[in-house]
Amino acid sequence: MSAPKVLAFDVFGTVVDWHGSISREAESLIPGIDGDTFASAWRAGYKPAMADVRSGKLGWTKIDDLHRLILDRILVDFGIDLSEEKRRHLNRAWHRLDAWPDTVAGMTRLKSRFMLTTLSNGNLGLLANMAKNAGLPWDLLLSAEVFRHYKPDPETYLGVAEIFDIQPSEVMLVAAHEDDLDAAKACGLQTAFVERPLEYGLGKAAAKGDLTRFTYASTDLNDLARQMGV
Amino acid sequence: MSAPKVLAFDVFGTVVDWHGSISREAESLIPGIDGDTFASAWRAGYKPAMADVRSGKLGWTKIDDLHRLILDRILVDFGIDLSEEKRRHLNRAWHRLDAWPDTVAGMTRLKSRFMLTTLSNGNLGLLANMAKNAGLPWDLLLSAEVFRHYKPDPETYLGVAEIFDIQPSEVMLVAAHEDDLDAAKACGLQTAFVERPLEYGLGKAAAKGDLTRFTYASTDLNDLARQMGV
Numbered sequence: 001m002s003a004p005k006v007l008a009f010d011v012f013g014t015v016v017d018w019h020g021s022i023s024r025e026a027e028s029l030i031p032g033i034d035g036d037t038f039a040s041a042w043r044a045g046y047k048p049a050m051a052d053v054r055s056g057k058l059g060w061t062k063i064d065d066l067h068r069l070i071l072d073r074i075l076v077d078f079g080i081d082l083s084e085e086k087r088r089h090l091n092r093a094w095h096r097l098d099a100w101p102d103t104v105a106g107m108t109r110l111k112s113r114f115m116l117t118t119l120s121n122g123n124l125g126l127l128a129n130m131a132k133n134a135g136l137p138w139d140l141l142l143s144a145e146v147f148r149h150y151k152p153d154p155e156t157y158l159g160v161a162e163i164f165d166i167q168p169s170e171v172m173l174v175a176a177h178e179d180d181l182d183a184a185k186a187c188g189l190q191t192a193f194v195e196r197p198l199e200y201g202l203g204k205a206a207a208k209g210d211l212t213r214f215t216y217a218s219t220d221l222n223d224l225a226r227q228m229g230v
Numbered sequence: 231m232s233a234p235k236v237l238a239f240d241v242f243g244t245v246v247d248w249h250g251s252i253s254r255e256a257e258s259l260i261p262g263i264d265g266d267t268f269a270s271a272w273r274a275g276y277k278p279a280m281a282d283v284r285s286g287k288l289g290w291t292k293i294d295d296l297h298r299l300i301l302d303r304i305l306v307d308f309g310i311d312l313s314e315e316k317r318r319h320l321n322r323a324w325h326r327l328d329a330w331p332d333t334v335a336g337m338t339r340l341k342s343r344f345m346l347t348t349l350s351n352g353n354l355g356l357l358a359n360m361a362k363n364a365g366l367p368w369d370l371l372l373s374a375e376v377f378r379h380y381k382p383d384p385e386t387y388l389g390v391a392e393i394f395d396i397q398p399s400e401v402m403l404v405a406a407h408e409d410d411l412d413a414a415k416a417c418g419l420q421t422a423f424v425e426r427p428l429e430y431g432l433g434k435a436a437a438k439g440d441l442t443r444f445t446y447a448s449t450d451l452n453d454l455a456r457q458m459g460v
Binding site for chain 1 (some may be wrong): 294345347353354355357358359361362369370371372376393394395
């Protein structure tokens with residue numbers, strides 16, 4: 001298979017550490033809270049909320065608004081009362097997620113050879129604020145918001161190829177999540193798995209399937225760059 | 231008026247020199263052609279083509295495809311026969327436009343304080359290839375392709391504010407074209423005029439109206455950065 005032209009990155013978990021960042025922000029804002037449990041609960045609402053949009057049960061709703069719906073619900077579950085101002089501030093923590101230690105260096109290497117775009121369910125404003133805050137050197141930001149479809153809908157993976165007027169096989173999805181990569185592969189994209197053992201917090205690494213089905217399996221973005229010869 | 235948060239840039243003419251770049255590419259591909267006249271003719275088809283999309287006469291068509299429609303027509307007018315491969319190559323010249331000499335330095339200064347996005351009628355793939363080729367340090371690429379509306383439709387200017395969840399007055403359009411700036415101003419955006427006397431070629435500077443109606447009037451992007459205190 002020839003080298004891809006465009007690398008499309010999953011963002012939450014693959015490029016940035018949502019669990020650590022949200023834990024820290026929650027603990028700094030809400031005295032006595034267990035940040036680890038809170039971050040996990042918030043993220044657990046994410047896929048069901050998107051599924052409601054994907055099924056049509058909910059009209060098009062961007063991630064900022066889905067995050068806020070889930071936040072309001074888990075605050076009740078946790079028995080926490082927060083002002084509107086603090087809720088807004090906390091909801092924007094998703095715009096301020098920290099990159100993994102290898103992210104900027106690995107991206108910079110890959111950018112010298114390939115076109116780097118996000119392919120994230122996060123909305124464009126969130127992705128732009130995150131990139132500016134964390135210094136992520138994207139060539140382009142693509143989002144579910146552009147395609148009006150959330151991953152793993154095929155419109156998102158195929159949409160990247162359409163944007164660049166290239167074949168799906170000339171695009172490679174880079175992600176820490178096997179279900180995302182499997183959906184991309186079914187659309188004809190190349191795939192690169194990136195191991196992120198701390199994505200869900202310490203001691204909660206996800207079980208892994210057979211990674212040989214992906215074009216690359218890497219331990220971080222520097223390792224991926226090395227394997228791709230840059 | 232308080233400082234804007236987001237600077238949204240017109241691209242063709244404001245950030246890059248389409249006339250010089252297209253002239254040079256045409257002259258290098260087609261022996262004996264008058265690049266200046268050819269570039270002007272190609273660009274002259276641009277607004278009418280977009281007007282057909284804006285009016286609904288033509289369904290949504292991205293700029294790459296509009297450029298190709300116009301190219302095929304002017305090649306007939308110029309009596310030039312080009313192979314399909316050369317037509318494709320020439321059409322992609324719009325992805326390879328050179329920046330004005332002050333562009334990268336001025337953008338880099340402005341980027342240290344503001345969020346910088348394109349607000350261009352060019353499609354995303356074109357803008358991403360152009361940015362990579364010319365080293366343009368955008369934070370985000372926004373295009374008519376995202377809004378499915380061409381400038382000067384209000385959906386484009388207001389769309390930038392919606393993407394960032396801010397007020398229209400917190401966005402400033404940066405452009406070399408008064409009609410674009412007037413349309414943005416009517417939507418409540420701040421406005422910065424950038425003088426580009428060579429946009430249409432030597433000795434063809436557009437007549438200027440009263441520039442005091444804009445928030446800033448600048449001679450180039452370094453001058454705009456200086457006026458904005460960065």
